[in-house]
Amino acid sequence: MSGEESTDAPEYEFEGPGMPGPAPDERPHPKGRRSAHGVRIDPEAEANPRQRTAVVSALVEHEPGVLSRVSGLFSRRQFNIESLTVGPTTVDGHARITLVVEETDAGIDQVKKQLSKLKPVIQVGELDDDAVRAELVLLKVRGDEPDKVHAITQMYEGQTLDAGPRTITVQITGDQQKIDDAVDAFRQFGIIEIARTGQTALARGDTPTTPGEEPGHSTEPKDSTYRDGTDADEN
Amino acid sequence: MSEQQPAPTAEETAEAEQTTETTRIPVTTGASSVVRALENAGVETAFGVQGGAIMPIYDALYDSDVRHVTMAHEQGAAHAADAYGVVTGEPGVCLATSGPGATNLVTGIADADMDSDAILALTGQVPSTMVGSDAFQEADTTGVTAPITKHNYFANDVDTVGDTVSEAFALAAEGRPGPTLVDLPKDISLGETDREPGPAKAPETTTPPTEADSESVEAAARAIERAEKPLLLFGGGVVKANATEEARAFAIEKGIPVVTTMPAIGSMPEDHELCLSWAGMHGTGYANMAVTHCDLLVAVGCRFDDRLTGGVDTFAPEAEVVHVDVDEAEISKNVHADYPVVGDAKAVLDQLAEEVEQSPDAREWRQQCRTWKEEYPLAYKTPEDEPLKPQFVVEALDEATPDDAIVTTGVGQHQMWAAQFWTFTNPRTWVSSHGLGTMGYGLPAAIGAKLAAPDTDVVCVDGDGSFLMTLQELSVAVREELDITVAVLNNEYIGMVRQWQDAFFEGRRMAAEYDWCPDFAKLAEAFGARGFSAETYDEVPEVIESALAYDGPSVIDFRIDPAENVYPMVASGGANGRFALSEDQL
Numbered sequence: 047m048s049g050e051e052s053t054d055a056p057e058y059e060f061e062g063p064g065m066p067g068p069a070p071d072e073r074p075h076p077k078g079r080r081s082a083h084g085v086r087i088d089p090e091a092e093a094n095p096r097q098r099t100a101v102v103s104a105l106v107e108h109e110p111g112v113l114s115r116v117s118g119l120f121s122r123r124q125f126n127i128e129s130l131t132v133g134p135t136t137v138d139g140h141a142r143i144t145l146v147v148e149e150t151d152a153g154i155d156q157v158k159k160q161l162s163k164l165k166p167v168i169q170v171g172e173l174d175d176d177a178v179r180a181e182l183v184l185l186k187v188r189g190d191e192p193d194k195v196h197a198i199t200q201m202y203e204g205q206t207l208d209a210g211p212r213t214i215t216v217q218i219t220g221d222q223q224k225i226d227d228a229v230d231a232f233r234q235f236g237i238i239e240i241a242r243t244g245q246t247a248l249a250r251g252d253t254p255t256t257p258g259e260e261p262g263h264s265t266e267p268k269d270s271t272y273r274d275g276t277d278a279d280e281n
Numbered sequence: 282m283s284e285q286q287p288a289p290t291a292e293e294t295a296e297a298e299q300t301t302e303t304t305r306i307p308v309t310t311g312a313s314s315v316v317r318a319l320e321n322a323g324v325e326t327a328f329g330v331q332g333g334a335i336m337p338i339y340d341a342l343y344d345s346d347v348r349h350v351t352m353a354h355e356q357g358a359a360h361a362a363d364a365y366g367v368v369t370g371e372p373g374v375c376l377a378t379s380g381p382g383a384t385n386l387v388t389g390i391a392d393a394d395m396d397s398d399a400i401l402a403l404t405g406q407v408p409s410t411m412v413g414s415d416a417f418q419e420a421d422t423t424g425v426t427a428p429i430t431k432h433n434y435f436a437n438d439v440d441t442v443g444d445t446v447s448e449a450f451a452l453a454a455e456g457r458p459g460p461t462l463v464d465l466p467k468d469i470s471l472g473e474t475d476r477e478p479g480p481a482k483a484p485e486t487t488t489p490p491t492e493a494d495s496e497s498v499e500a501a502a503r504a505i506e507r508a509e510k511p512l513l514l515f516g517g518g519v520v521k522a523n524a525t526e527e528a529r530a531f532a533i534e535k536g537i538p539v540v541t542t543m544p545a546i547g548s549m550p551e552d553h554e555l556c557l558s559w560a561g562m563h564g565t566g567y568a569n570m571a572v573t574h575c576d577l578l579v580a581v582g583c584r585f586d587d588r589l590t591g592g593v594d595t596f597a598p599e600a601e602v603v604h605v606d607v608d609e610a611e612i613s614k615n616v617h618a619d620y621p622v623v624g625d626a627k628a629v630l631d632q633l634a635e636e637v638e639q640s641p642d643a644r645e646w647r648q649q650c651r652t653w654k655e656e657y658p659l660a661y662k663t664p665e666d667e668p669l670k671p672q673f674v675v676e677a678l679d680e681a682t683p684d685d686a687i688v689t690t691g692v693g694q695h696q697m698w699a700a701q702f703w704t705f706t707n708p709r710t711w712v713s714s715h716g717l718g719t720m721g722y723g724l725p726a727a728i729g730a731k732l733a734a735p736d737t738d739v740v741c742v743d744g745d746g747s748f749l750m751t752l753q754e755l756s757v758a759v760r761e762e763l764d765i766t767v768a769v770l771n772n773e774y775i776g777m778v779r780q781w782q783d784a785f786f787e788g789r790r791m792a793a794e795y796d797w798c799p800d801f802a803k804l805a806e807a808f809g810a811r812g813f814s815a816e817t818y819d820e821v822p823e824v825i826e827s828a829l830a831y832d833g834p835s836v837i838d839f840r841i842d843p844a845e846n847v848y849p850m851v852a853s854g855g856a857n858g859r860f861a862l863s864e865d866q867l
Contacts, residue, residue: 063863063864063865064848064861064862064863064864064865064866065566065657065658065659065660065661065848065849065862065863066656066657066658066660066862067566067656067657067658067862068656069862069866070858070859070860070861070866073570073858073859074574075573075858075859076573076574076598076599076858077598077599078598078599079594079595079598080593080594080595080596080597080598080616080617081593081594082593082594083593083617084585084593084596084613084615084616084617085617086598086599086600086601086617107486110435111423111427111435114424114427115427118427118428119428122428152613152617155613156610156614159609159610159612160610162609162610163487163608163610164432165431165432165452165484165486165487166486167486168486
């Protein structure tokens with residue numbers, strides 16, 4: 047094809063405005079389609095991608111700015127974040143960020159991959175449904191009926207942190223459902239203030255929370271353990 | 282301290298070489314350590330603008346062989362560094378002072394980020410004791426640039442600041458390239474240290490695999506073998522991974538037609554029969570037909586930007602997708618990959634070439650692609666009595682320059698005409714702003730490109746609107762005596778906007794008229810460059826000849842047909858196969 051158009055002025059002869067060639071309607075058109083997520087789909091049965099809740103754990107270098115990078119990533123990419131908790135681990139200089147996100151499968155996949163790309167992020171893992179999860183709530187209620195408050199606190203295996211003549215502050219820990227129930231139960235006393243943490247979580251049993259994570263040691267560089275199937279090696 | 286740490290065993294020889302080869306001034310301050318890190322990384326040229334908080338770094342550059350090119354504006358420095366990196370394949374370096382200097386870099390950094398161009402930005406910062414006090418010329422540079430860099434660093438230790446710069450330089454080029462930034466507080470730059478920075482090495486947490494795992498390569502290879510209508514889609518990653526040779530060989534050996542993305546222009550010679558040029562919004566009709574009708578799309582190093590795909594629900598609707606990318610996060614981000622292959626394009630193409638034992642039976646398909654090429658040629662009408670057509674100018678420039686000439690552009694209609702009507706045959710000869718679409722990219726990019734390749738012709742195809750955005754950099758081209766040619770396709774409009782206003786806003790040309798543009802030829806002369814202008818077909822060849830012959834920067838003001846628009850065009854979010862060939866098809 048070289049030299050095809052190498053003359054000074056092209057010699058194409060065509061009528062009307064614009065360029066030559068069959069118009070859009072005169073061209074063959076393929077039948078297949080893809081969904082908005084790029085998946086090829088049956089046009090008759092366009093599936094509505096359903097969101098699910100995922101708990102993602104990220105092991106990160108405990109350096110200034112890491113939380114802002116992670117949260118910045120989430121806002122920049124419009125990921126729907128439910129909660130985020132962070133705290134140090136047993137390894138010096140490491141911290142764990144636990145994120146609860148509500149996204150489609152494709153979205154959760156992106157969350158994990160984009161997180162992994164951040165320089166201070168060492169490892170990213172998604173937790174199973176059977177993971178150990180907990181959150182904490184502090185509740186300040188009116189102190190008119192201390193006995194009743196105490197009874198409810200005990201029912202939810204909570205602790206009374208402060209009890210004065212006018213207010214009582216209790217602490218409840220547990221999974222999200224338990225916390226929701228407890229908050230409901232305390233409502234009868236008149237909740238004055240409430241402070242809730244997000245969920246934090248660890249994988250159950252021997253499974254590492256992020257792939258390749260070892261207790262008390264610095265983890266391997268993530269490229270060696272990053273791919274799926276690390277667990278399979280152990281089985 | 283030369284006895285700082287137990288000497289790294291592997292690097293001993295390299296280190297020894299470095300120390301014996303030269304009698305360099307020892308590191309005494311943070312700033313000299315920063316400059317030493319640049320020298321160690323092999324940086325030859327840096328672009329920037331002086332200023333209060335970056336002065337210690339510049340002072341250290343005074344004693345260095347690193348060539349510093351002062352730009353007229355920091356945005357120009359970032360674009361020049363970007364283009365320098367595109368042409369050389371090594372990260373470009375730019376410098377700016379704190380506050381306004383740093384924020385002026387932002388557009389250029391964001392541009393590099395969107396196009397995965399490796400640049401290292403060094404910014405001055407107010408002394409760390411004053412950070413957070415809203416001091417004079419203070420801005421939260423790491424905060425501002427966090428979303429548009431691969432990673433950025435706030436240097437807080439004079440002993441490690443050199444290492445930080447080394448790491449940032451390496452990280453910019455590692456895996457998927459991108460911009461990095463080091464913010465340098467003045468007290469750190471001025472602080473005393475004798476620590477020599479270590480060699481450039483990217484952090485372990487960011488090191489991606491080079492080769493893909495063999496299972497994914499096998500699966501992709503089987504899909505290629507059984508395809509009847511296979512299509513290769515080369516993205517910018519092919520150029521960045523220096524995989525052009527492997528990519529071309531793969532296409533030719535397996536007989537698979539190729540479309541490219543805009544950043545990959547030049548990865549496949551556009552005059553090769555297998556090459557269908559670039560697909561997307563203003564891509565060729567045949568490229569978009571091929572994308573729409575292929576049954577297997579093998580995408581290498583591309584991120585499926587919406588300017589390429591149109592609406593994803595109609596993008597390659599019948600194709601299975603093989604997606605090769607070094608960045609795993611790109612896999613299935615915009616378009617689901619049936620066969621994900623994570624690895625460096627160069628390595629993976631070698632793996633694939635070996636694994637695909639039988640070329641797909643694609644004779645009919647290749648014939649179909651040829652037919653589309655004949656049906657939808659890139660063409661335009663040139664009645665002699667009409668105003669000059671921009672496409673003609675681009676073709677004339679292409680003919681007047683050697684094959685390896687580098688083309689830079691701004692953003693707009695002129696950029697599309699340059700991409701469509703220039704026949705690119707070499708990688709790294711197309712230097713443009715793609716993902717961010719930064720008007721004003723062209724001139725500073727031409728400066729960066731010329732400094733990167735002094736013996737190569739550099740032509741900046743610009744638009745009047747785009748040129749106006751950064752034309753102060755002409756002063757730099759004059760001062761540095763850079764032999765570049767700026768061809769302004771002047772239609773006195775911000776033309777792409779006008780095209781959209783006519784098509785989608787009932788011709789209400791709000792703020793699109795640029796009939797207040799200066800006389801660009803006179804302006805060039807005022808800067809000390811040569812100015813030319815042309816408005817008829819006859820004038821074009823001679824003006825181009827004179828401008829190219831002039832040894833120094835020249836500007837040609839081409840007064841083109843103001844009514845000319847860019848076609849083919851895929852409507853935003855539309856189907857690639859339904860590209861319009863004229864306005865009435867939109």
